[in-house]
Amino acid sequence: xxSEQIFWxxxxxxxxxxxxxxxxxxxxxxxxxxxxxxxxxxxTLKMKxxxxxxxxxxxxxxxxxxxxxxxxxxxxxxxxxxxxxxxxGSGALSISLLHSLPQSHAVAIDKxxxxxxxxxxxxxxxxxxxxxxxxxxxxxTDAEELLLLLTQKYGLLDFIISNPPxxxxxxxxxxxxxxxxxxxxxxxxxxxxxxxxxxxxxxxxPHVLKDYGKIFxxxxxxxxxxxxxxxxxxxxxxxxxxxxxxxxxxxxRFCVLQKSMQM
Numbered sequence: 001x002x003s004e005q006i007f008w009x010x011x012x013x014x015x016x017x018x019x020x021x022x023x024x025x026x027x028x029x030x031x032x033x034x035x036x037x038x039x040x041x042x043x044t045l046k047m048k049x050x051x052x053x054x055x056x057x058x059x060x061x062x063x064x065x066x067x068x069x070x071x072x073x074x075x076x077x078x079x080x081x082x083x084x085x086x087x088x089g090s091g092a093l094s095i096s097l098l099h100s101l102p103q104s105h106a107v108a109i110d111k112x113x114x115x116x117x118x119x120x121x122x123x124x125x126x127x128x129x130x131x132x133x134x135x136x137x138x139x140x141t142d143a144e145e146l147l148l149l150l151t152q153k154y155g156l157l158d159f160i161i162s163n164p165p166x167x168x169x170x171x172x173x174x175x176x177x178x179x180x181x182x183x184x185x186x187x188x189x190x191x192x193x194x195x196x197x198x199x200x201x202x203x204x205x206p207h208v209l210k211d212y213g214k215i216f217x218x219x220x221x222x223x224x225x226x227x228x229x230x231x232x233x234x235x236x237x238x239x240x241x242x243x244x245x246x247x248x249x250x251x252x253r254f255c256v257l258q259k260s261m262q263m
Contacts, residue, residue: 028177040092052187054092057247063235090120098128111138143257156210163218164197166190215257
């Protein structure tokens, strides 16, 4: 920018535009919706209400997967890996992984029409759309359809990743106005214990993952213990709880699980 441009007066149209943006923010609209875009890792994603806005913690979930991929001992380290994302929202997780793993392929699902449209738009803008199949499916009601699609078209998957709805029902009313008034409640509300979608993912996983395939989840800090307790009474799933990883605030935020080898 040239120095003289800094001193150009603001036009009437520009002032009106600025005021319109300010009014939206004064109405507690999230800044991501106000400016209609947001950065996620090294990418800039389009944002539109009511699609769930990716949080900074979720960038760490991508980093966690990439760290696993960098380990030569990881059985799922395959340059042509196929993975499933449950609850893709804006597409942040899948698109970021596809960008960092240029030979991988994603199947991303969400029950929201708005989320699917935005994910498709972001995938095309960032030129990963040819390696992404983005589908309107609800894992709670469409699990059989999803299982059939995955097994017939892709075979077994290398990993599953998800930032599922995990807010406890009793905590929902305490969320900030920006969240309650603008973001999709279906992308947040995880049922009475926040585990409704988490359990559905874990029930699907043994049927679609390769042996030693992994599951990477972002959860409420109370969930790691709850998931481990639940798995103890679900031995038939054949899933091993591998690790709990803290987020940058020191909260137990991420769970890593693995499918056992089938005998």
